[in-house]
Amino acid sequence: xxxxxxxxxxxxxxxxxxxxxxxxxxxxxxxxxxxxxxxxxxxxxxxxxxxxxxxxxxxxxxxxxxxxxxxxxxxxxxxxxxxxxxxxxxxxxxxxxxxxxxxxxxxx
Numbered sequence: 001x002x003x004x005x006x007x008x009x010x011x012x013x014x015x016x017x018x019x020x021x022x023x024x025x026x027x028x029x030x031x032x033x034x035x036x037x038x039x040x041x042x043x044x045x046x047x048x049x050x051x052x053x054x055x056x057x058x059x060x061x062x063x064x065x066x067x068x069x070x071x072x073x074x075x076x077x078x079x080x081x082x083x084x085x086x087x088x089x090x091x092x093x094x095x096x097x098x099x100x101x102x103x104x105x106x107x108x
Contacts, residue, residue, distance in 0.1 A: 017100035025097040030090065031056075037084040037091075040107040045098040047081070049073040054091030056083040080107055 014027045053069040060081045075081045085091040
């Protein structure tokens with residue numbers, strides 16, 4: 001058995017599992033400006049945010065929460081969500097998609 005090792009620099013930030021024999025996908029997010037983040041969207045699977053540093057205001061369904069470095073947030077499948085960076089600290093996170101491919105429905 002050969003265990004593949006993949007250099008993160010070779011990914012360009014995105015890891016789609018199907019290309020590497022994995023059932024999950026993820027990307028490394030880094031946002032340096034306040035207010036930055038994706039517009040409203042949803043996925044047919046859950047998305048897990050592992051927040052390494054900074055803070056962001058997440059809108060998940062009808063709820064809002066500010067999540068910060070050291071916290072983990074799980075958004076259930078099909079729930080509309082978005083976030084925007086708050087404060088001056090750089091937001092860095094790993095966004096884990098429970099799918100071998102990224103599937104996103106943009107709602108705005």
